[in-house]
Amino acid sequence: MFKSVLVVEDHESTSISVRKILEELGIETVMYAYYCDDALTKLRNALSRGEPYELMITDLSFEEDEWKQNIRDGGGLITAARSIQPGLKVLVFSAEKKPAVIESLFDRQGINGYVSKARKDAEELKLAIDKIYSNRHHKPGHLREIIRQKNSHQFSEYDITIISLLSQGLRQKDIPGYLQDKQIRPSGLSSIEKRLNLIKGSLGFSQNEQLVAFCKDMGII
Numbered sequence: 001m002f003k004s005v006l007v008v009e010d011h012e013s014t015s016i017s018v019r020k021i022l023e024e025l026g027i028e029t030v031m032y033a034y035y036c037d038d039a040l041t042k043l044r045n046a047l048s049r050g051e052p053y054e055l056m057i058t059d060l061s062f063e064e065d066e067w068k069q070n071i072r073d074g075g076g077l078i079t080a081a082r083s084i085q086p087g088l089k090v091l092v093f094s095a096e097k098k099p100a101v102i103e104s105l106f107d108r109q110g111i112n113g114y115v116s117k118a119r120k121d122a123e124e125l126k127l128a129i130d131k132i133y134s135n136r137h138h139k140p141g142h143l144r145e146i147i148r149q150k151n152s153h154q155f156s157e158y159d160i161t162i163i164s165l166l167s168q169g170l171r172q173k174d175i176p177g178y179l180q181d182k183q184i185r186p187s188g189l190s191s192i193e194k195r196l197n198l199i200k201g202s203l204g205f206s207q208n209e210q211l212v213a214f215c216k217d218m219g220i221i
Contacts, residue, residue, distance in 0.1 A: 002089075002133055003049065008039040008058040008077060009093070014117070018057060018093070021125050036071035038064060040080050043088070052085055055132065056146050060094040089142050091185075093117065093125065100219030106139070113138035149180040152195055153202040158184070162192055163199075164221045167212045172196070 005027050009015045011153050015032055022030050031046075032051070033039035039058070040139060046052050060074035074167055091113040105111045113128040115121055115138070126139035161184065165175050172192065179187035186192075196208060205211050215221045 001025055002027055002054045002129070004046070004053045005057060006031050006032075006033065006039060006042060006046075006053040007053045008033045008036065008056065008074070010034045010062045014093075017122065018125070020127075021122055025126065025129060035067060035069055036073070036077040036080075037069045039077055039085075040071060043081055043085060045123060049204075053088065054127070055089045055091060056081060057091045057093055060092060060096050069168065075105070075109065078105075078111065082110070082145060091115065091128055091132055091138075093121075093126075096149050102140070103219070106137070114140055116140050153199055155215075157197075159195065159199060160215075162195065163212060163215050166208055167216065167221055172208065 002025075004024060007015060007022075007030060009032070012221050015034075019030065019032075031042055032043055034152070043053060043056070051090065056078075058074045058077055062073060064067075064072070071080055074092060074094065078092075079087055081090070090109075090111045092111055093115050096102065097115040097116055102114050105114060112132045115124050115128050124140070131138045144221065163181075164173055165178060166172065170178065173189060175192055176187050178188050179185075179192075196211070199205065200208075200211055203211065205214065212221075
């Protein structure tokens, strides 16, 4: 198991809960930071001592107060931390649940795990830490399901266009006129309806509103 962990969390009650979990896992050295700038300083100091932290657990959102910070959120902290310690393992523990945001953390910032703050998050946090220690990634269950849904339909440029128009408030019956003006084919109302029904059917949705919300969350539109 990890021997040294840095926890970056500005809510004291959450820090106490995480501390209990880390104690149960038998982790020897645990340091806490309430600010991102302070966390980066602690990482630098540990490196200079030749005792680098093996894992950083961080939130994404931090409330602003009278202490002005150069790094204001967890995303910025992850980038800064990896710039000085590329091999640092990172577990995000946050209330953020938008799949597009979470996927971006894995794809663009290379985090090792994500746990959503919710009921029974203590057990999931333990599981995530164990998986990361074993060089595996941990993604929350709801994200895995949405990724499965996303992969069940390959969105074309045509699909994205008509869904984007719906998201902008254009009524389905008015979309043909827009497509005709832009010389996009097929532009008939029946073709649009069939395509939307096909997409909704493959993803398990019954309403256009559900499809639009899904595509927004996933960053498709």
